[in-house]
Amino acid sequence: MKAEKEISSCRTIIQRHFGRRCQLREYKVLLRKTDYFVADLTLSNPSQRVVIKLAGPNAPISSSFDRTFAINQQVWKQSGIPTYEAIAFDMSHETVPYRYLLMSHVEGQLWSDIKKQVAPEEFRAIYRDFGWAVAQIHSISYNSFGEIGSKGEVIATETNYASALSRRATQRIRNPRHQEMFLSLLQQNKGLFNEINSPRLTHEDLNPGNILLTNHDGKWQLAAVVDFDSAWAGGFESDLARLELWRGMVGKGFFEEYQTINPIPVNYPQRRLLLQLLWCLEYADPSQRHYQDTKRICGKLGIAPIVFNDEF
Structure with a gap:
């Protein structure tokens, strides 16, 4: 049941940011804690890979994804280091029952x-x-x-x-x-x-x-x-x-x-x-x-x- 809720939320999020034709082809769990989920997603329409973090109200990590997004933007623009690109975040719990951060995939x-x-x-x-x-x-x-x-x-x-x-x-x-x-x-x-x-x-x-x-x-x-x-x-x-x-x-x-x-x-x-x-x-x-x-x-x-x- 928990996995179904997470995957359903991932589908909603990717279609919100990449269009309704976007489909979730595969996913790989990178980290799971209480009410906290990180996964590598493979998409089609458009074809790409992204990483997503979901954090519910009982997550053990504070998960202020809005500030993580802002910091990533600073690192992306002001330094030459390789890192992911933060794509989107939402702290409202309105679209899905999680705070979330959507990022580009980095091969490695x-x-x-x-x-x-x-x-x-x-x-x-x-x-x-x-x-x-x-x-x-x-x-x-x-x-x-x-x-x-x-x-x-x-x-x-x-x-x-x-x-x-x-x-x-x-x-x-x-x-x-x-x-x-x-x-x-x-x-x-x-x-x-x-x-x-x-x-x-x-x-x-x-x-x-x-x-x-x-x-x-x-x-x-x-x-x-x-x-x-x-x-x-x-x-x-x-x-x-x-x-x-x-x-x-x-x-x-x-x-x-x-x-x-x-x-x-x-x-x-x-x-x-x-x-x-x-x-x-x-x-x-x-x-x-x-x-x-x-x-x-x-x-x-x-x-x-x-x-x-x-x-x-």
Whole structure:
């Protein structure tokens, strides 16, 4: 029944945007969570492939597709990185019982799916491509820090990065105790962030499931960076800190290429642990692997290990 509702909604959406003769020939589910659905659709009349995201009222992801659309437009127009093109969105629930975002299809395979197939020496070129792409994202600047609104503007603006980061942490750390602990640490170390005064587009979710690679003539290369749902006008070091925490996301060639476009401040390592801790507390996965990563960061910060449960 759930699948029928999703497919019926997809048919309604594609005919709304591509005409009543448009037909859904095939679909492939890319992700399904509670009341949340991402699929690759193959269409006819016109013949093309698109990707669609549907989010109902009980979706665990906030799914502000209007702001994702606006951010994608900025990336599409202001950077040279390969990504999808956002085609349409609707937040009203009036056409179908979902919020939705319709995007162009990008040919490629997820980094997470092919990383074991690629020889270590081949990854150097991938790391260079990726370093260039991340630096291009960070070249998009704003007048203030804060969340990005549905028209691409910064809302709830802050001129001080530490204040903006505090607001961001309050919104994204669900456990009140963890939230209080992080805000206290940030307050104690806010002087470290004084030199961060240039708000940049910050993706915040450059994980292996959001990076597409493609093979041309036997060589793997970057195909696209996708999923800007968590992006904001922040401090670009946050992306770098998270990438360094996630296994295998940076390697030889990444930082060399990155810094040809966007130099990294010499004091970045002093801020890195706090930025990594924020991700640990946002994600709050009770798995042993996440606990060990968080424990290691807590040890370097000189604080007690943090324990997660299934709820937080």
